[in-house]
Amino acid sequence: MSTPITVLIGPPGAGKSTVGEALARRLGAELRDTDTEIEARAGKAVADIFVEDGEEAFRALERRVVAETLAEWDGVVAVGGGAVLDADSRRGLAEQHVVYLQVEFEDAAKRVGLNQARPLLAGNPRARLKRLLEERLPVYEGLATATVSTSGRHPEEVVDAIVELLPERGRNGGAR
Ligand SMILES: Nc1ncnc2c1ncn2[C@@H]1O[C@H](COP(=O)(O)OP(=O)(O)O)[C@@H](O)[C@H]1O
Numbered sequence: 001m002s003t004p005i006t007v008l009i010g011p012p013g014a015g016k017s018t019v020g021e022a023l024a025r026r027l028g029a030e031l032r033d034t035d036t037e038i039e040a041r042a043g044k045a046v047a048d049i050f051v052e053d054g055e056e057a058f059r060a061l062e063r064r065v066v067a068e069t070l071a072e073w074d075g076v077v078a079v080g081g082g083a084v085l086d087a088d089s090r091r092g093l094a095e096q097h098v099v100y101l102q103v104e105f106e107d108a109a110k111r112v113g114l115n116q117a118r119p120l121l122a123g124n125p126r127a128r129l130k131r132l133l134e135e136r137l138p139v140y141e142g143l144a145t146a147t148v149s150t151s152g153r154h155p156e157e158v159v160d161a162i163v164e165l166l167p168e169r170g171r172n173g174g175a176r
């Protein structure tokens, strides 16, 4: 059993995957992005899982991958933006060091664009993203050990801010 150095949560476009990579590099640790792990296990892209198997199937796989990652990973973790919707995953996250990456609506919209890789935003991406941010805000805030704003900050600046807020173990790359 291991414990991640920290887990990045936040909405699509917050930069969890990008900042997760940069943070892991900075700490000399490795990143597990749950979406990447889900894609590896399913043998297809997240967007294709949504289309071919449905959101429920994606969420079930996400729940399993989150639980296993929290139990076995000792590096940095980035979860998908919707991982916090699952009660079991929330219980698991409540025991972790969790960094909520905040993003203003306009920045998230710009970053996500009309990228079809995010099936949840299909249809009317701006309206869907706006509602998603509003609905999930209290969930992200409730789980956060630390909160870091990403708007107007380069990913490396976001990493600087996260490192400042990490417990001692995280700042030296996870060595105990
Ligand atoms: N701090 C930032 N400033 C500007 N662009 C960013 C920032 N963080 C991420 N991005 C860009 O936004 C897009 C979404 O980032 P990503 O890491 O996939 O977010 P998430 O995993 O939270 O959905 C990518 O194109 C990425 O390069």
Ligand SMILES: O=C(O)C1=C[C@@H](OP(=O)(O)O)[C@@H](O)[C@H](O)C1
Residues within 6 Å of the ligand: 010, 011, 012, 013, 016, 017, 035, 046, 079, 080, 081, 082, 083, 117, 118, 119, 120
């Ligand atoms: O917010 C969500 O429900 C989702 C976010 C995506 O990940 P990112 O937050 O990394 O974009 C991905 O897991 C899936 O498309 C669902």
Ligand SMILES: [Mg+2]
Residues within 6 Å of the ligand: 016, 017, 018, 035, 078, 079, 080
């Ligand atoms: Mg991501």
